[in-house]
Structure formats: structure tokens, C-alpha cells
Amino acid sequence: MAEELVFYTNPMSRGRIARWMLEEIGRPYRTELLTFGESMKAPEYLRVNPMGKVPAIRHGNTVVTECAAICAYLAETFPEKGLAPRxxxxxxxxxxxxxxxxxxxxxxxxxxxxxxxxxxxxxxxxxxxxxxxxxxxxxxxxxxxxxxxxxxxxxxxxxxxxxxxxxxxxxxxxxxxxxxxxxxxxxxDAYKRANALDDEAGKTMQAA
Known part of the structure; x- marks a missing residue:
């Protein structure tokens, strides 16, 4: 069984960068939407990222934070997508x-x-x-x-x-x-999908 890929984000954050990269990779992932100053600072998320900031990803037991690191990690972990450097x-x-x-x-x-x-x-x-x-x-x-x-x-x-x-x-x-x-x-296409997903997530969070 493939390791689960979990994406922690807020649609009004740098998480939009990581979302785009996830859509480029094209692997299934689960999104956890977090709120500023609340769930981002909750003890359970601080165990993922002690900075209490998004984005972060969890790939199986591996946690990666920082947008550039997430992009590089995903490119190298899924080389078949051709996004890592030659x-x-x-x-x-x-x-x-x-x-x-x-x-x-x-x-x-x-x-x-x-x-x-x-x-x-x-x-x-x-x-x-x-x-x-x-x-x-x-x-x-x-x-x-x-x-x-x-x-x-x-x-x-x-x-x-x-x-x-x-x-x-x-x-x-x-x-x-x-x-x-x-x-x-x-x-x-991946950029357009990512934007649409984040725009919809933003509407969902506003309505909650």
C-alpha cells in the first residue's frame, strides 16, 4: 500500500505553492485545512510543524515543511513526473x-x-x-x-x-x-486545478 500523503494548508497562505506542486505530481493526497492562530497553533499540529505555520506535508512518517523543501522533496520522491533537475x-x-x-x-x-x-x-x-x-x-x-x-x-x-x-x-x-x-x-492544467481547489476551500472556510 502506498504511503498516505497529507497536506496541511490554508487557502490564503503559501500553501497555494505546495498545492500547485501536489497537483503537478498527480498523486492522491488528503487535505487538512487549518485556521490562523487557532488550529495552526494547536498542540497536535505543532507536533507536525513547531513553527505553527503552513504548509506542511506528511508522507507516511516523513514530515516536510517550507515550500521550497516541499517542492524539491516531491519532485525527487516522484521522479517519473520529470520535475526534478537533470x-x-x-x-x-x-x-x-x-x-x-x-x-x-x-x-x-x-x-x-x-x-x-x-x-x-x-x-x-x-x-x-x-x-x-x-x-x-x-x-x-x-x-x-x-x-x-x-x-x-x-x-x-x-x-x-x-x-x-x-x-x-x-x-x-x-x-x-x-x-x-x-x-x-x-x-x-495543474496550476488551474490547484487554484480552483484553493478557491473552493476558501469559500468553505468562510462559510463555516
Whole structure:
């Protein structure tokens, strides 16, 4: 019997990234919807993720948290889907996935919170300046169809989800390279399924 795959999420969270990846994998999974500040902080969920945040997955007895880690884990655990990097793609795959998890996430969050790093302190911040992050992100999605080249991988799920969210909420600059890149990857059936599932889950939670 295949190990059960359980997905812990809230539809208004970064869990939407993990949902997209789960739909790309195409394996059956059970969804546990959690509420902010309530069930996310309950003792039983804290045993899954002591941070009390979503998303998380449980695959049999294995727990994985952090969106980038979930994407990488699923890609490698189900290699038949072709979402893990080939040897020649590994450098760009890991470079841009970790860039999105580190500098991009940090820079966008600080900007959204209204915090601007003083120029003389930029070297202390791993993310550097917001403009530098946007320029680097533009380089990542320019020059090839996908971030690793001409093949869609889990890195596109992770990087692409950040770009899609940022374009939608105005937290990243609306550069043409970002619009074009997200326009390509958002046509994927798995992305559309994931969005529909999360939108429906959101309605269910609001009605409860």
C-alpha cells in the first residue's frame, strides 16, 4: 500500500505553492485545512510543524515543511513526473529556487511591511536592495522559457508562484519579463486545478 500523503494548508497562505506542486505530481493526497492562530497553533499540529505555520506535508512518517523543501522533496520522491533537475539543470534549478526562498522572499516581505534597509546597511542584509533583487529575478526568467532552460521543473512552481502572487498583490514590480513568464506557466492544467481547489476551500472556510 502506498504511503498516505497529507497536506496541511490554508487557502490564503503559501500553501497555494505546495498545492500547485501536489497537483503537478498527480498523486492522491488528503487535505487538512487549518485556521490562523487557532488550529495552526494547536498542540497536535505543532507536533507536525513547531513553527505553527503552513504548509506542511506528511508522507507516511516523513514530515516536510517550507515550500521550497516541499517542492524539491516531491519532485525527487516522484521522479517519473520529470520535475526534478537533470544533471545539467541542477545549478540553475538550485540557484533560483534558493534565491526565491531567500533574497526574494525577504526583500518582498520587508517592502510589504514598509521597512527599507538603509543604504549603508545593505551589505548586512542577505537580500541586498529591492531593486537588485528585481533585476536578478528578471535575469532568472529571461533568456529561456523556464528557469532551468526549456523544460518545466519544480523550480518553476516555486519561483513562478512567487511571481504570480507578487503581480497579483503588487508586491513585485510589474515588469514585462515577469508578466510573460507567469503567463506561460499559469496555463498549466495543474496550476488551474490547484487554484480552483484553493478557491473552493476558501469559500468553505468562510462559510463555516
Amino acid at each position: 544533471p545539467e539543470e541542477r545549478a540553475r534549478y538550485y540557484r533560483w529556487m534558493f534565491f526565491a526562498a531567500g533574497p526574494l522572499e525577504s526583500a518582498v516581505t520587508m517592502k510589504a511591511l514598509g521597512f527599507e534597509i538603509p543604504t549603508e546597511r545593505l551589505r548586512m542584509a542577505g537580500c541586498g536592495g529591492f531593486g537588485d533583487v528585481m533585476n536578478t529575478l528578471e535575469m532568472a526568467v529571461s533568456g529561456s522559457t523556464y528557469v532551468t532552460g526549456e523544460r518545466f521543473t519544480a523550480a518553476d512552481v516555486y519561483v513562478g508562484a512567487h511571481i504570480g502572487w507578487g503581480l497579483g498583490f503588487g508586491s513585485i514590480e510589474k515588469r514585462q519579463a515577469f508578466v510573460d513568464y507567469f503567463g506561460r506557466i499559469s496555463q498549466r
